[in-house]
Amino acid sequence: MALLPILEYPDPRLRIRAEPVTVVDDGIRRLAADMLETMYSAPGIGLAATQVDVHKRLIVLDVSEGRDQPHCLINPEIVAAEGKINSEEGCLSVPGTYDFVDRAKQITVRALDTSGSPIEIQAADLLAVCIQHEMDHLDGKLFVDYLSEMKRQRLRKKALKKARHDGPEKASSPRRHPAPVI
Numbered sequence: 001m002a003l004l005p006i007l008e009y010p011d012p013r014l015r016i017r018a019e020p021v022t023v024v025d026d027g028i029r030r031l032a033a034d035m036l037e038t039m040y041s042a043p044g045i046g047l048a049a050t051q052v053d054v055h056k057r058l059i060v061l062d063v064s065e066g067r068d069q070p071h072c073l074i075n076p077e078i079v080a081a082e083g084k085i086n087s088e089e090g091c092l093s094v095p096g097t098y099d100f101v102d103r104a105k106q107i108t109v110r111a112l113d114t115s116g117s118p119i120e121i122q123a124a125d126l127l128a129v130c131i132q133h134e135m136d137h138l139d140g141k142l143f144v145d146y147l148s149e150m151k152r153q154r155l156r157k158k159a160l161k162k163a164r165h166d167g168p169e170k171a172s173s174p175r176r177h178p179a180p181v182i
């Protein structure tokens with residue numbers, strides 16, 4: 001297994017729309033394992049292939065307290081959505097930024113698992129939020145796209161300035177934030 005570099009906003013590669021996975025083979029299983037390792041190490045509770053510059057429809061997540069219930073969803077599709085939840089989100093590709101986003105509270109998702117078999121998941125609350133956030137990544141969408149234009153511009157300036165002056169080594173403070181980093 002290997003740790004994969006995570007793209008950071010405003011990298012234009014985060015805007016690429018991912019293609020469906022046509023065959024679930026060893027290459028896809030290796031990618032899923034590497035993505036899980038990268039997500040746990042970051043640490044985050046979800047990661048989309050888009051964030052590691054692989055433009056295939058695959059997401060991994062684990063919202064459990066024990067960090068021992070990994071999910072891998074290939075070609076995920078939301079087939080039902082209900083209710084509304086407004087919760088604070090962070091993103092491994094937008095470090096240091098947290099904000100409130102509206103999502104469906106309960107969703108039903110169809111996908112393939114890592115053996116290529118169809119699965120259906122009923123998800124609510126944090127797991128539902130996490131799946132919707134990751135599926136947005138596959139469509140080239142970031143949670144900051146839901147924020148006001150003013151907030152987004154401020155964020156973009158901050159990110160560009162950081163890239164120019166800091167470089168990745170002097171990343172922002174590792175202060176813990178209560179919102180989930182997805």
Ligand code: ZN
Pocket residue numbers: 090091092093133137182
């Ligand atoms: Zn994210």
